[in-house]
Amino acid sequence: MNKHLQLVREFHEKFGITQPEYPETAHLSDMDVVMRQALLMECGSETFKAIAVGDLAKILAGLVDLAYNSLAAIACRGDDVIATSSKWRQDGSVLSVVRVLSERINGCTSGETVHYSALYGMCEQLARGFINADFDKAFQMVHDNLMAQTGKGGAQNYELRIERETLPEAPDLSDALYE
Numbered sequence: 001m002n003k004h005l006q007l008v009r010e011f012h013e014k015f016g017i018t019q020p021e022y023p024e025t026a027h028l029s030d031m032d033v034v035m036r037q038a039l040l041m042e043c044g045s046e047t048f049k050a051i052a053v054g055d056l057a058k059i060l061a062g063l064v065d066l067a068y069n070s071l072a073a074i075a076c077r078g079d080d081v082i083a084t085s086s087k088w089r090q091d092g093s094v095l096s097v098v099r100v101l102s103e104r105i106n107g108c109t110s111g112e113t114v115h116y117s118a119l120y121g122m123c124e125q126l127a128r129g130f131i132n133a134d135f136d137k138a139f140q141m142v143h144d145n146l147m148a149q150t151g152k153g154g155a156q157n158y159e160l161r162i163e164r165e166t167l168p169e170a171p172d173l174s175d176a177l178y179e
Helices: 003-015 030-053 054-075 092-110 113-129 137-147 156-166
Strands: none
Touching: 003 054, 003 137, 030 054, 030 092, 054 092, 054 113, 054 137, 092 113, 113 137
16 A cells, blocks of 8 residues: 555544545545545645745645645545556646646546546655655655644534545645755
8 A cells, every 4th residue: 555545544544534444445425526626626726826936845735735635535435546647748837737736636526546646646746856855754744743633523514524634734844845
């Protein structure tokens, strides 16, 4: 199992978020897909705002949050990360980064593991190649920050589930940048 997915599953266990035991799988309901899409779009928006102002630490935080949320969907399906092609046109343009992230986020409306895996892989590649950061260290820092939070317990209402699964503001990830 993917090492980052294991951390997300640990987070779900602590906070009472329903997930099948690996390798059992479950289908995400339409409302689960919509809820996950709302979370991904919120993280995407924060990432794009950070790109607009050129704040590398916040861009990294946004990419890690997107990756964490895409892995959360995979965990809720009971699947493992699927290796996908994570190619993007590295032309030095931030527009190509925004475009590829938007396309990957949009692809997740399928609710399928392959699309969540593609978004996760793209976030990892952009963290390493676009902003030159230690993705593993940043992911671990975000995870540690999440695990330090107080548990909110399980809820079936989507409004409460969105609140429960919305990641708090990421810690300062400047230490994960290679500059």
